[in-house]
Amino acid sequence: MSLTFTLDGKTIPFVDGETIIQAAGKAGVFIPHLCYHPEFKPHGSCKLCTVKVNGRHTASCTMRAMPGMVVESDTEEINAERRALTQMLFVEGNHFCPSCEKSGNCQLQATAYHLGMMSPHYDHFFPNRPVDATHPDVLLDFNRCILCSLCVRASRDVDGKNVFALSGRGIKTHLIVNAKSGKLGDTNFALADKAAQVCPVGVILKKRQGFAVPIGERKYDKAPISEAVTEGK
Template identity: 55%
Template sequence: MSGERFTFTVDGVRVEAEPGQTVIEACDAAGIYIPRLCHHPELPPVGHCRVCTCIIDGRPTSACVMPAAKGMVVENDTPALTAERRTLIEMLFAEGNHFCQFCEASGDCELQALGYLFGMVAPAFPHLWPKRPVDASHPDIYIDHNRCILCSRCVRASRTLDGKAVFGFEGRGIDMHLAVAGGHLDESAIAAADKAVEMCPVGCIVVKRTGYRTPYGRRRYDAAPIGSDITAKRLGAKD
């Protein structure tokens, strides 16, 4: 399906892309990291988190859903966008009940890693302290809804990769929440090996008896910031 390759620029750097690629896909391939939270390369993009908002041809646009086009001018790494992305992360910290200090995902958590990347020291907003349940009914998996950021990775993965439709959303606005088919995990078709479990970016969907196995210092984001794997491609190519 590949047609004529074309180029566009990101912060002044020329990026090559092929038809059908989104801005974020083309940038990933080129070793330019656009911060993101709900996006996952194996899933259809849906634009929930807005962390990948860039200024594209003068307009704020979500890079995960925007098709790349010839001659596009993209601003990505600017102080103004970093401030805006930090505000989005602060909103998510205020919305849920996030306790990094005892969370199994700490060190591997993409929400936390983005907080580090953007230099979030304290949420700028009062916590909303919602009342959310923990579902530990399944023998191998539990869900702590306090940590859900409504990224829909599990919803999408369960449908498109696991073929199960275990997850969905319910409600709207600030009351929107993740729902499990059958009401509880043990009544759903979920299994610990499901992609829906693996792709949770935070500590919301957790495989039991696997927590805290990686020592402090060797976890995904202990030494280097999130996105380093992507930027390494470009830096590596230069060497």
């Protein structure tokens, strides 16, 4: 007998060991997320994928699906919470979409559109975060980091290089580069690394290439994130 749970009233099948977001993705149901990526172990930090399971809040990327669960996701209450989390991400960093190369391909921007975020709502922090342009092929723009740790996981688990880490605690948490100088140019990071491909925002960018894809042909110009992201990717 197949295992199922309900998500916003819809019956979702799953196999033992799958998380809620994995099962939802396979069933074609989008749950907003930023730090989750199907190729990596869940991190459970961004909280965008928070759902209510039997009335209690939990991260759907870390909670295993169980038979008979009643899961709520696309509700006004939960989406308002997701929107507030997204607004906080926008004000904590310096996210100037108009001149960002990632605009139109950015998961944070697309998620904000999906959630109907019309303004940042909170006061901007405007942190001072100089870019790291020391690497010959890759630019690091820390202004846009949302601390999803995907580059950390990719560099450690796939590339075997441990180039990145999150340092500090609480609001002072920030992305660092594992080099004595702290500079990417002093690591063995390469453009072909998995870690160079996974950033959901515009932190890790190929150098000397900007706005090569015209407006109208970028990923989220073609379809909103709820349709563009399948199986949780």
